[in-house]
Amino acid sequence: MNFDLDADERALQQGIRDLCRSDTAPDHPRAREAAGGVDRDNWRELGRAGVFALRLAESEGGVELGLTGAALVFEELGRALVPGPLVASHLAGALVDGAAMGDRVVGLVERGQGVAFVEHLEAVDVLVALDDDGLWSVAPGSFEAEPVTAPLDPLTPVHRVTELPMGEQLAGPEDASRWWLEGAVLTAAFATGIASATTDAAVAYAKEREQFGRPIGSFQAVKHLCADMLTRAEVGRAATYAAACAVDDPAAVDDPGRAVASALLLATEAAFVNGKDCIQVHGGMGFTWEANVHLYVKRAAVLRTRFGGADAHAEAAAATW
Amino acid sequence: MDLRTSPDEQAFRAEARAWLEAAVAELPPKPPAEDWAARRAHDTTWQRTLHDAGYAGLDWPPEAGGRGATPGQHLIFLEEAERAGAPYVGVGFVGLLHAGPTIAAEGSTEQRARYLPPILRGEEVWCQGFSEPGAGSDLASLSTRAVLDGDHYVVNGQKIWTSFAQVADFCELLVRTDPAAPKHRGITWLILPMDTPGIEVRPLRTIGGSSEFSEVFLTDVRVPVANRVGDENDGWRVAMVTFSFERGTAFVGDLLGARRLHESLVETARASGAWEDGGIRRELGHLGADLDALWALTLRNVTQAERGSGVPGLGGSVFKLHYTQVRHRMGDLAMRLLGPDGLDLQDEHVRGWVYAMSMTIAAGTTQIQRNIIGERILGLPKEPA
Numbered sequence: 111m112n113f114d115l116d117a118d119e120r121a122l123q124q125g126i127r128d129l130c131r132s133d134t135a136p137d138h139p140r141a142r143e144a145a146g147g148v149d150r151d152n153w154r155e156l157g158r159a160g161v162f163a164l165r166l167a168e169s170e171g172g173v174e175l176g177l178t179g180a181a182l183v184f185e186e187l188g189r190a191l192v193p194g195p196l197v198a199s200h201l202a203g204a205l206v207d208g209a210a211m212g213d214r215v216v217g218l219v220e221r222g223q224g225v226a227f228v229e230h231l232e233a234v235d236v237l238v239a240l241d242d243d244g245l246w247s248v249a250p251g252s253f254e255a256e257p258v259t260a261p262l263d264p265l266t267p268v269h270r271v272t273e274l275p276m277g278e279q280l281a282g283p284e285d286a287s288r289w290w291l292e293g294a295v296l297t298a299a300f301a302t303g304i305a306s307a308t309t310d311a312a313v314a315y316a317k318e319r320e321q322f323g324r325p326i327g328s329f330q331a332v333k334h335l336c337a338d339m340l341t342r343a344e345v346g347r348a349a350t351y352a353a354a355c356a357v358d359d360p361a362a363v364d365d366p367g368r369a370v371a372s373a374l375l376l377a378t379e380a381a382f383v384n385g386k387d388c389i390q391v392h393g394g395m396g397f398t399w400e401a402n403v404h405l406y407v408k409r410a411a412v413l414r415t416r417f418g419g420a421d422a423h424a425e426a427a428a429a430t431w
Numbered sequence: 432m433d434l435r436t437s438p439d440e441q442a443f444r445a446e447a448r449a450w451l452e453a454a455v456a457e458l459p460p461k462p463p464a465e466d467w468a469a470r471r472a473h474d475t476t477w478q479r480t481l482h483d484a485g486y487a488g489l490d491w492p493p494e495a496g497g498r499g500a501t502p503g504q505h506l507i508f509l510e511e512a513e514r515a516g517a518p519y520v521g522v523g524f525v526g527l528l529h530a531g532p533t534i535a536a537e538g539s540t541e542q543r544a545r546y547l548p549p550i551l552r553g554e555e556v557w558c559q560g561f562s563e564p565g566a567g568s569d570l571a572s573l574s575t576r577a578v579l580d581g582d583h584y585v586v587n588g589q590k591i592w593t594s595f596a597q598v599a600d601f602c603e604l605l606v607r608t609d610p611a612a613p614k615h616r617g618i619t620w621l622i623l624p625m626d627t628p629g630i631e632v633r634p635l636r637t638i639g640g641s642s643e644f645s646e647v648f649l650t651d652v653r654v655p656v657a658n659r660v661g662d663e664n665d666g667w668r669v670a671m672v673t674f675s676f677e678r679g680t681a682f683v684g685d686l687l688g689a690r691r692l693h694e695s696l697v698e699t700a701r702a703s704g705a706w707e708d709g710g711i712r713r714e715l716g717h718l719g720a721d722l723d724a725l726w727a728l729t730l731r732n733v734t735q736a737e738r739g740s741g742v743p744g745l746g747g748s749v750f751k752l753h754y755t756q757v758r759h760r761m762g763d764l765a766m767r768l769l770g771p772d773g774l775d776l777q778d779e780h781v782r783g784w785v786y787a788m789s790m791t792i793a794a795g796t797t798q799i800q801r802n803i804i805g806e807r808i809l810g811l812p813k814e815p816a
Contacts, residue, residue, distance in 0.1 A: 111436065111440070111502070111503040111730055111733050111734040111737060112432060112433050112435060112437075112734060113432060113433070113434060113730040114432060114731050114734040114738065114740065114741065115432055115730050116432060119432055127494070132738055150779045166508070178432055178433070183629075216795070218506065224536070234805075245494065250797050256777070284449065285570065287797060309809075310552065313809045313810075313811065316811060317810070317811060317812070324812070324815060325811075325812050327805070327812055328812035328814055328815060329809035330798070330801070330802065330805075330814055331813075333801065333805035333809075333811050333814075334798070334801040334802075334805065336804075336809055337800070337801035337802075337805045337809070338801070338802035338810060340804055340809060341749045341752050341753050341804065342747070344728065344746075344749045345721070345724045345725070345728060345749070345753050346724070348722065348724050348725075348727035348728040348730075348731055349723065349727055350726035351432060351727065352434065352723070352724070352726075352727035352730075355432060355433050355434045356434065358433070359433055359435065362433065362434040362435050363434060368719075368723065368724065371716075371720070372720030372723050372724060373720075373724075375716075375717065375720050375722055376720055376721065384615070388465065402692065406464055420748025421709075421713060424712075424713035424714075424716045424720075425709070425712065425713055425716060426716070427716035427717065427719055427720045428712040428713060428715055428719070429695070429716070430716075430719075431693075431697045431716070431719055
């Protein structure tokens, strides 16, 4: 059996964790908030580190890793709550010039019925619209967009778009379904990072915060919340790694589509519920803007809207039975 | 990291599958649930069949008479056995999964030679005398007394939740030998022959209607000192050694059974029209996702067991905590879907629903699992005494 990280994978994970360390400094999210979520220098740094290119051929600046390697990277980006259209820019590495090295920021919008929500519209150089027929390049300045004045996640600015132009076709339905599958896995991986980071934050606080003369983590009421958080994170992680491996090697499983739907459902749920529990463990301080704990659950809420949303993920899982 | 099996593992799977298909075809029909003599005969005959084919004690070390298979091979065998419809350990549960491995690790040369081969051959059946009416989650507070009298211990007390006591030849018994010592330090592990005078076994009926559990009353029961495993007052450590051997495979058969039950529930929902309800469909999809994730968690636990990596105990506790709660959700949904059909205890889904209520209690309740995860894995401080 070979279903756990090997030495190279651990090194990759550690490398990205170290790279993102500055992002976890307590004052950093607020600096980002002022910058509208995407800092160009930081984006290029991520690009140079291989975040967007690592699955590309060496001739294109990549290291030819699989989706499993990319998932490990995205888990670390999630742990550090790195803002920006990371999944889209990674998926566009081979399709949009400059995306792979972080020189251009690529956004993604799911085309559907009704109003479209576009994240990071003001920061993106290229916007890719995803639908069943393919991938389309829509010029960011070519349509009317109404900013959401108080975006739920301060690090994810959002615009409402009533009429999204068709745009210029970049790729056909096969690439579109590949973006769904791979994008879902990377989103699940990012969510796994959040689920894990919130567990760590809650446990650290429960060890340090004292009430009734002892650390609150000594009380079962708090301890059991933390145990459930770890369990959710571990279940989501197992599902996510399995989905990444299944996409890399479809012959090894019955149905890669089911593995991906399951991972997206469980990992985003773990991030969302753990995000709330993390605030609960932090008590009143967790409810303050300054404590930054809120940023986890708010990003988790953003992730839960992706690829059709939580109910669609459960439907997709059900459809495979 | 990948989901592939190695060429060796594939060869092992092919060999196990071929053998299991042929062996299961020869199996006599399963005896009635309450005919304990017939069940013992059925399960021990299967154990003998496994033994003669070299599959007994797959996960036991070769020096204990086992096959010394890797955790991955063990997982594959359990998977293939479930697929073939082969029996699981049955009445051999305690001997094969706990008492045997404990004696293999902590017993003397004589004890290993005397007790291990009959377990592997299906000749002797064991039960477990750990829990007491006053010592459940707080097992170390057990009060069954053993007093030294010459070359025997004289044992008085009561045990409970003793599975298969009515057909067991031996009992792995925890007794208190030093009432003055701190509770974990005054316990001794004894081999109790079940035909010793002074033992009374009274079966308990569970809410599932079955009687695999018993109360065991011990009155002036004389156990030779030679039957002690490990040192006097070191029995707590001896008992715990085996738990640390757990390699992530304890629930494999159970989980595969749960996946089959889930598929059957999907069929039930399709047949009744409930599948047309999006809410029901999503709940079933969610349960399927959880069961698949638990399988992935099992593969990870087994990989870590092979490599000796990971946080010891993390995988097993996380698995048990989540799996048992998934079984509750699945059972609750089944009861909703079945409606009045759920009033029949013979229905597999109803049995599953009832069984789930035991799963969050047995082998460390959900609440104890959360304490274990919180304290031993996350390092949170202990509850104030």
